[in-house]
Amino acid sequence: MTTKRNLLGLPWPALTDFFADLGQPEYRARQLMEWVYRHGVSDFEQMTNFPKKLRQQLAEAAVIGVGQVIARQSAPDGTTKLAIAFPDDKIVECVILNYHHGVTLCLSSQVGCKMGCAFCASGLEGFAADLTAAEIIEQIWWANKELAPRQQRVGHLVYMGMGEPLDNYSQVLNSIRMANNKLCYNIGLRNITISTAGIVPAIRQLAEENLPITLAVSLHAPMDYLRDQLMPVNRRYPLSKLIPAVRDYAVATRRRVTFEYVLLAGVNDQLVHAEKLADLVAGIMADVNVIPYNEVAGLPWQTPSEGQVRTFIRALERRGVAVTLRRELGPEIEAACGQLRRRLQGEE
Numbered sequence: 001m002t003t004k005r006n007l008l009g010l011p012w013p014a015l016t017d018f019f020a021d022l023g024q025p026e027y028r029a030r031q032l033m034e035w036v037y038r039h040g041v042s043d044f045e046q047m048t049n050f051p052k053k054l055r056q057q058l059a060e061a062a063v064i065g066v067g068q069v070i071a072r073q074s075a076p077d078g079t080t081k082l083a084i085a086f087p088d089d090k091i092v093e094c095v096i097l098n099y100h101h102g103v104t105l106c107l108s109s110q111v112g113c114k115m116g117c118a119f120c121a122s123g124l125e126g127f128a129a130d131l132t133a134a135e136i137i138e139q140i141w142w143a144n145k146e147l148a149p150r151q152q153r154v155g156h157l158v159y160m161g162m163g164e165p166l167d168n169y170s171q172v173l174n175s176i177r178m179a180n181n182k183l184c185y186n187i188g189l190r191n192i193t194i195s196t197a198g199i200v201p202a203i204r205q206l207a208e209e210n211l212p213i214t215l216a217v218s219l220h221a222p223m224d225y226l227r228d229q230l231m232p233v234n235r236r237y238p239l240s241k242l243i244p245a246v247r248d249y250a251v252a253t254r255r256r257v258t259f260e261y262v263l264l265a266g267v268n269d270q271l272v273h274a275e276k277l278a279d280l281v282a283g284i285m286a287d288v289n290v291i292p293y294n295e296v297a298g299l300p301w302q303t304p305s306e307g308q309v310r311t312f313i314r315a316l317e318r319r320g321v322a323v324t325l326r327r328e329l330g331p332e333i334e335a336a337c338g339q340l341r342r343r344l345q346g347e348e
């Protein structure tokens with residue numbers, strides 16, 4: 001059995017090589033990218049500026065995309081979660097989020113996750129596989145297909161779905177370069193955010209790439225003893241290593257970083273935590289994004305009361321910290337990462 005070449009997500013040099021092997025000039029690769037990324041076409045027969053013989057050759061040798069949307073959930077505010085199945089039983093999720101500045105896609109970078117954060121649905125199952133850059137790009141493809149009837153397109157990317165993006169560094173970086181390519185989705189680097197649990201060497205490596213990507217750091221606890229419990233990565237890269245790396249990233253890229261802070265009732269939402277958090281982020285060009293926890297079946301953590309959330313935010317603001325409260329988008333569609341996938345697999 002011969003395997004067809006997947007052209008979706010294929011970088012420019014490999015795509016031009018593919019066309020050269022078919023005896024075709026470089027501009028055919030450009031035309032194909034227009035069909036695929038601008039018009040969302042996957043059927044070679046519809047690529048009407050290709051000669052019939054080339055269309056047949058392509059149908060015999062190649063495919064556009066290898067995944068399938070196997071489930072979707074939509075909320076009235078336009079938030080839509082897609083579960084996409086790739087070969088080898090890789091099932092991932094991505095979430096389309098409607099903001100006033102346009103459409104953001106929350107992408108997965110791995111199937112499962114090695115980080116084992118205590119409050120996370122994805123972490124419950126451990127790690128299964130890295131996604132390839134092509135599989136990451138294909139999530140944008142399916143999201144744009146979903147958005148086409150609304151005449152919208154993905155304009156911002158956040159690597160905040162399933163997986164730790166900096167644990168799949170090269171594929172994530174390749175996917176970013178591809179998504180940023182003018183012939184691909186032409187998504188500005190400033191419109192891309194990578195969220196990390198805090199893999200310090202990778203943060204330092206990313207700072208050296210000289211790309212104006214926004215870094216979001218999942219902090220969730222301002223003291224090592226508590227962060228050790230909630231995020232095992234902290235035992236390897238404690239706050240004394242993480243915070244300077246984040247500070248240096250902000251300086252090197254001149255980009256404001258974001259500290260994500262999930263509020264867990266009675267665990268990390270007290271005034272002492274707010275004060276300690278303010279100490280940690282002092283002097284860093286950063287925002288703190290406070291996210292009231294979204295309860296996950298099978299995990300013991302609880303959503304804090306609205307009053308507690310307000311008190312926590314006020315305490316940070318009194319210390320001059322720039323705070324945002326993450327708007328709950330589509331809370332009725334199982335907004336925590338990994339939940340739709342787990343339900344599909346009968347684990348909830």
Ligand code: SF4
Pocket residue numbers: 113114115116117120121122123161162163164196197337
């Ligand atoms: S919160 Fe993120 S880094 Fe932590 S286990 Fe879940 S997916 Fe992994």
